Amino acid sequence: MQPHPAGLPRNALKHRLASGDAPALSLTVRMVRSIEIAGLAKAAGFDALYVDMEHSSLSLESTMQICLASTAIGVTPLVRVANVSQIASVLDGGAEGVIVPHIDSAQAASEAVRAARFAPLGERSIPGALMPQFNYRPVPSSRMAQGLNDSTLVIVMIESDAALAEVDAIAAVPGVDMLFVGTNDLCASMGIVGQLEHPRVRDAYDRCLAACKANGKYLGVGGLNSKPEIAAELAGRGARFISMGTDIAFLLSGAATKINTQREEIARLETRTPKTEISGQKMTKAYWINTYREISDDAAVAEYGKLAGPAIVAGGGRFLARGLPGEVYEAGLRQRTILIEFDSLAQAIATHDGPGYQAALKALGSGAVRDIRIIEAAA
Known part of the structure; x- marks a missing residue:
């Protein structure tokens, strides 16, 4: 004044x-x-x-x-x-x-x-x-x-x-x-x-x-x-x-944006040069396979996607493939499938059970029926 x-x-x-x-x-x-x-x-x-x-x-x-x-x-x-x-x-x-x-x-x-x-x-x-x-x-x-x-x-x-x-x-x-x-x-x-x-x-x-x-x-x-x-x-x-x-x-938003950006950059570099050893110990990768059997609410799935992607990347996940199968055999179904790689089984499970991905699941609600499997790579 x-x-x-x-x-x-x-x-x-x-x-x-x-x-x-x-x-x-x-x-x-x-x-x-x-x-x-x-x-x-x-x-x-x-x-x-x-x-x-x-x-x-x-x-x-x-x-x-x-x-x-x-x-x-x-x-x-x-x-x-x-x-x-x-x-x-x-x-x-x-x-x-x-x-x-x-x-x-x-x-x-x-x-x-x-x-x-x-x-x-x-x-x-x-x-x-x-x-x-x-x-x-x-x-x-x-x-x-x-x-x-x-x-x-x-x-x-x-x-x-x-x-x-x-x-x-x-x-x-x-x-x-x-x-x-x-x-x-x-x-x-x-x-x-x-x-x-x-x-x-x-x-x-x-x-x-x-x-x-x-x-x-x-x-x-x-x-x-x-x-x-x-x-x-x-x-x-x-x-x-x-x-x-x-x-x-504003402080929380700015900090979260900076952290997520850094984690995404780390994940991007790890995708280009996979890290297989930490402190001399070999790590066994894990794969998260997500198949959509039925989608009843496209809006809920879209809202889920906005939250799930950043949460998975922040948890160390790398998206290897997503979309409909190029071909299916035997009892296979032509359903949307997503394949995500993690450095370890524990990392994949922690990401799924963490607050970020759980918030995505809450947004999805009953909008889709899915088959999610997390498997460890062969030694």
Whole structure:
């Protein structure tokens, strides 16, 4: 939040929301407790970050240090509070906006506004001169209240069936800037956990978009980091703020991608130059033979394939052949067959029983009847 020449704060995110430019993209901070996360967010290209005090153990002190560091480098800092009682503290400490969860009624939205806004819009207490938004310069109370009322973002979350039933009334509350749909909690409230593409979720977004447009409010969306196409579609329809995911998820995803890439490269080289000895001990290879006797759900098989291939490669497997037999004899059947080589029987069994391949089996469900055999090569 950089001061205007007149000394009033200017919220860069609020300006972007109103500009009609591309939607703002935000990072959620749940794990990193030091100011370096602000610089990482800036380097990655995020417009904003929000420290999640609802779903983390971050202290108020750590949260405020991150907010101040973010402001200094042009990344707008927001804070998702655990409850309304935290709102004044995080705003006094340097947050440029608050995200308030569990807003199921217009009354709850009004309580959030009262805590975040100074009179006449709310009941926030005048904190005195120690305001980071004004670089700690003494400012007349009336001027400070007006400047912060104009620049502070009040974002309320829509994450339940009860909230959807009241969404028009919530959007109409003066002082609310944005409705932020928490997709995962909304799905849980509807009894469709994880079904981000369910028609009821689509309808919920439609209702929230309509409420925002009718009341001059912005729409934000979260919980769609695994479905960027849905977030992009909503952005095309008017969503202005997209929560991209947590620091924890980005760290895990980046590490997993790097590890899988390295394992695939090792497997590729081993395929070209098979390793038959380790520490002077000969290893007996093993072969995983998978035959599809019947396929009843092509979509489930496709989803299985997305997970199974990387899991097998990560476990040291090398795909030698796959497809229909070129010819069959005696009691042979013309069925899709896959042949995979491992360096040892133990490695093949461990891969099959490991979490990666088991997740693939869960995705397959009853979509196919298969004959899987793992045999050891002749010594």
